[in-house]
Amino acid sequence: MNVFNPMLLNPILISGKEVLPLVEGGKGIGASNGISAGAWAACGAVGTFSGVNAPMLDAEGKIKPWVYKGLTRRERHKELIEQAISGGVQQAKIAYDLSCGKGRIHMNVLWEMGGVENVLEGILSGTKGLIHGITCGAGMPYKLAEIAARFKVFYLPIVSSARAFRALWNRAYNKVSDWLSAVVYEDPWKAGGHNGLSNQENPLLPEDPYSRVLALRASMRDFSLNHIPIIMAGGVWNLKNWVHWIDNEELGLIAFQFGTRPLLTQESPIPDSWKKRLLTILPGDVLLNTFSPTGFHSSAFRNTFLENLISRSSRQVPYVYVQNEEFLGVLELGSRGRKLFVRERDLDDIAHWRQQGFITGMTTPSQTVIFTTPQEAAEILQDQRDCMGCLSACAFSNWSQSIIGSTGEKPDPRSFCIQKTLQNILLTGDVEHNLMFAGHNAYKFREDPFYKDGFIPTVSQLIERIQTGE
Numbered sequence: 001m002n003v004f005n006p007m008l009l010n011p012i013l014i015s016g017k018e019v020l021p022l023v024e025g026g027k028g029i030g031a032s033n034g035i036s037a038g039a040w041a042a043c044g045a046v047g048t049f050s051g052v053n054a055p056m057l058d059a060e061g062k063i064k065p066w067v068y069k070g071l072t073r074r075e076r077h078k079e080l081i082e083q084a085i086s087g088g089v090q091q092a093k094i095a096y097d098l099s100c101g102k103g104r105i106h107m108n109v110l111w112e113m114g115g116v117e118n119v120l121e122g123i124l125s126g127t128k129g130l131i132h133g134i135t136c137g138a139g140m141p142y143k144l145a146e147i148a149a150r151f152k153v154f155y156l157p158i159v160s161s162a163r164a165f166r167a168l169w170n171r172a173y174n175k176v177s178d179w180l181s182a183v184v185y186e187d188p189w190k191a192g193g194h195n196g197l198s199n200q201e202n203p204l205l206p207e208d209p210y211s212r213v214l215a216l217r218a219s220m221r222d223f224s225l226n227h228i229p230i231i232m233a234g235g236v237w238n239l240k241n242w243v244h245w246i247d248n249e250e251l252g253l254i255a256f257q258f259g260t261r262p263l264l265t266q267e268s269p270i271p272d273s274w275k276k277r278l279l280t281i282l283p284g285d286v287l288l289n290t291f292s293p294t295g296f297h298s299s300a301f302r303n304t305f306l307e308n309l310i311s312r313s314s315r316q317v318p319y320v321y322v323q324n325e326e327f328l329g330v331l332e333l334g335s336r337g338r339k340l341f342v343r344e345r346d347l348d349d350i351a352h353w354r355q356q357g358f359i360t361g362m363t364t365p366s367q368t369v370i371f372t373t374p375q376e377a378a379e380i381l382q383d384q385r386d387c388m389g390c391l392s393a394c395a396f397s398n399w400s401q402s403i404i405g406s407t408g409e410k411p412d413p414r415s416f417c418i419q420k421t422l423q424n425i426l427l428t429g430d431v432e433h434n435l436m437f438a439g440h441n442a443y444k445f446r447e448d449p450f451y452k453d454g455f456i457p458t459v460s461q462l463i464e465r466i467q468t469g470e
Helices: 034-042 073-099 116-125 144-150 162-171 173-179 209-222 239-245 272-278 304-314 344-355 374-385 418-428 449-454 459-467
Strands: 012-014 017-019 022-024 046-050 104-110 133-137 154-159 183-186 193-195 230-233 254-258 286-289 297-301 316-318 329-333 338-342 360-363 368-372
Touching: 022 034, 022 459, 034 046, 034 073, 034 104, 034 459, 046 073, 073 104, 073 116, 104 116, 116 144, 133 144, 133 183, 144 154, 144 173, 154 162, 154 173, 162 173, 162 209, 183 209, 209 230, 239 254, 286 304, 304 316, 304 368, 316 344, 329 344, 329 360, 338 344, 344 368, 360 374, 368 374
Parallel strands: 022 046, 022 254, 046 104, 104 133, 133 154, 154 183, 183 230, 230 254
Antiparallel strands: 012 017, 193 297, 286 297, 316 368, 329 338, 360 368
C-alpha cells in the first residue's frame, strides 16, 4: 500500500518557473480573484484569478456593481468587454503585488464567454509581466496559443479528453508549442462549474480519471510533449488518495488543481454566507445539470434556484402547429389566444399546473411549452431583454456575437441569465436564490476534521494541510 509522503511533492516547472505542483482553480465571476491568486502564489504555488468579467473594486476594496447603460445588446456587450478588461487588469495587479515575486500568476477565461479575444488582448496589453499563464476551457480555444504567444505568456488549455487535446494540437497548438505550459485535464463528472462532457459520454456513468489521463499522456507523447505537465482537476481533495499518480512513469509529470477547497479560505472573495453554506453540504447536494445557457453540462449546489429550474422544466409538454392524429388537444396561449396543439393525455397535466398557479405558457426551441407563473414569466422576459452578451452565444436570450446578433433559435425559458445570477450571489450573498457552483466533493467540508467547528483557514494553512496529504 502506498503511503503519502510530503517529500514526494517535488517542484515542477509551470509557466517558466519551478513551483509546488499545486494549482488554484479559476472560478468566475470573481469567485477567485487577485487576493486569492496572490496568496497561492506567495506560498510558492500557482494562483489563478478569473478573467471572466472580473469585478472592479472601489477605493475601499469593495466590488463595484456592474452597470450597463446601453439601450441595445450590442451597446451593453461593448460595455461588458470594457468593464471586464478594467477588472482583469486590476485583479492581475493585486495578484502580482501580493505574490511577492513567488509562485506563478495565471488568469482563467472561458473560450465561450462574450468577447473573449478582445478581453484577453485588453487585459494582457495592460498587464505586461504580471500574468504568467492563461488557462482556458469551455469550448475549443484554437486561437488561445496564438494570442498567448503574441504577448509572451504561457497557455494551459483545459480539456476533458485526449481527443479534445489532439484536435487542438493538430489544428493550432503545434505551431506555437514553445508557450504551452501544461495541459489541464478536468474531470467532467467531478469538477464544479461548467464541464466538458461530450455527446459520447454518459453523465450518469463517471469514467476512471486515471485511464483518461493516461490516454491524454499517450497523445502528448505522440507529439513529443512528455516534458509538459498534466494538471489533474476535478475531484481532488486529499493527495493521499492520489499518491499512485505522483512520480508515476506512465502518467509523467503531474500537478493537482483545487477548485472547491480554495473557496473556503480567509482570502477567498466569496460572501460569508456562501462559505457557511459550504460547511453544511451533504453528499448528493451538488447536481450535474444541463440548464446552463452555454449548452455545457455544469455542476452546482441544489438550492432553491436550481430546484426551480428543475421544476420549471418538469412542467413541459410537446406541441405542434397543425393538428394531427397524435396532437388533437387544443392549447390557447397568450392574451390573443394563439392556438397550439398538444397530446390529449397532456391536457390533464396542463389543467393541474394551471390550478397551481402556473398559468403562463412559454414556448421553447425544442417545440415544447413550459408552464410558469405570470411573475416568473415576466422576470424571464425582462432578463432576456436585458441581455448584455456575456457569452459568445446564449441559449437563454438567443444572443450571438456574430454579425446577425442571434443564434437563430427561440430564446429558451428553461435556462437563465448566468451573468445576472453569478453577479448577484457575489454582491448579495444570497446562496438560496442564485446559482452556486461547487465541485462534487464539496460535502467533504462537513466531514473533514480540518474544518471542525467552522474553521476557515488561510491559503497558507490550506496549502500546508494539502501537503500533508489530508
